[in-house]
Amino acid sequence: MIFWHLGATLWLFRWIFRDPKVDVRFLFLGAFLPDLIDMPLGTLVLTSYSTSELWAHSLLAPSLYMVAVLFATRRGRRRRAFMAVGVGWLFHLLLDGMWVNQEVFLWPFFGDFPAGEAPFWPAAWERAMSDPWRWLKEAVGLGYLVWLWKHLRLGERDRRRQVLETGRLPHHVA
DSSP: OHHHHHHHHHHHHHHHTOOTTOOHHHHHHHHHHHHHHHHHIIIIISTTTOOSOSGGGSSHHHHHHHHHHHHHOOTTHHHHHHHHHHHHHHHHHHHHTGGGOHHHHTTTTTOSOOOOOSSHHHHHHHHHHTOHHHHHHHHHHHHHHHHHHHHTTTTSHHHHHHHHHHOOOOSSOO
């Protein structure tokens, strides 16, 4: 789910933190990071798991990442950017509803990861098409991103270039 993770992560961040200095490029990276790690790992490398939810979908992974960022960086732009990755990562877990799958979310406390349906990829399209909530969430995420694009006037070349270069969105919009 692409638009759901992008739109909902951005909305949650802007609603909760209200930090106009955040680099949304790093926030978006964090919103995709668990899938970027676990999808190829759990379906192509470690095929015995046949799942897209492994270590990066556990609470332990983003917690260790954020502790490492706190120890490795000083206050400032770099720390804010790296912490945005961690916040986006945590929002990904929230938006995936990972707390429902305790074996993954609270790994390693409940044992090993549960195996998914094998083979993963041939049935992926069928799983996606059979879940209407997935498509509704995608529409909500896309709707928010379109609304934000319009209200921030990102259709204007200079405004869009500024966002791409700095990672900061123009403020004064909810």
